[in-house]
Amino acid sequence: MKTELVQLIRILNERGWSPATSTNYSFVDEQQQIWVSRSGVNKANFTEQDFMTIDENGVGTALFHGTKPSDETQIHLWIYRNFPHTKVILHSHSKYPVLVAQFNEHFLPIQGYELQKGFKGCTSHLDNLQIPIVDNTQDMSELCQVLDARKNEVQQHCFIIEGHGTYAWGETLFEAQKHLETLDYLCECEFLR
Numbered sequence: 526m527k528t529e530l531v532q533l534i535r536i537l538n539e540r541g542w543s544p545a546t547s548t549n550y551s552f553v554d555e556q557q558q559i560w561v562s563r564s565g566v567n568k569a570n571f572t573e574q575d576f577m578t579i580d581e582n583g584v585g586t587a588l589f590h591g592t593k594p595s596d597e598t599q600i601h602l603w604i605y606r607n608f609p610h611t612k613v614i615l616h617s618h619s620k621y622p623v624l625v626a627q628f629n630e631h632f633l634p635i636q637g638y639e640l641q642k643g644f645k646g647c648t649s650h651l652d653n654l655q656i657p658i659v660d661n662t663q664d665m666s667e668l669c670q671v672l673d674a675r676k677n678e679v680q681q682h683c684f685i686i687e688g689h690g691t692y693a694w695g696e697t698l699f700e701a702q703k704h705l706e707t708l709d710y711l712c713e714c715e716f717l718r
């Protein structure tokens with residue numbers, strides 16, 4: 526998993542989805558240990574050594590005690606707590622989700638796209654989907670409280686943070702990537718429309 530995720534992080538960086546050392550990524554290994562990307566790493570040069578282990582409070586464990594994890598680690602922990610089958614979480618600072626959130630409040634409505642079937646559980650382009658858009662804040666506990674209140678609205682294994690980017694996850698790396706790319710494609714279509 527670690528090697529494959531490193532490759533994907535570099536690919537996403539080449540797309541311009543993680544400029545200026547931004548974004549963060551995590552996965553759960555076979556021992557149920559959570560690994561998260563360290564803070565402030567240029568994603569173009571990201572390596573396996575740039576992951577660190579954390580406990581359930583987001584504090585670095587073992588060799589990584591005292592190492593600073595990503596600022597948004599609390600969001601990862603929120604996702605793992607609320608969607609316990611999750612094994613991989615991806616974050617993007619791509620432009621279209623940011624742009625589309627300027628024209629939609631609370632939700633991005635999606636209907637009529639073949640590609641919306643990229644979300645696990647969606648079987649028809651006719652399904653009415655609503656992707657939650659949450660307000661951005663630097664206060665991670667506040668953001669997690671908002672997510673708590675809107676948990677039932679999180680149906681497509683992803684959400685948008687206004688002016689910021691997207692989070693998407695899955696039970697495998699393949700699935701998480703599919704959800705992230707599906708959401709980005711739909712944001713691009715909706716913005717260009």
Ligand SMILES: [Zn+2]
Nearest residue numbers: 548597616690
């Ligand atoms: Zn971010």
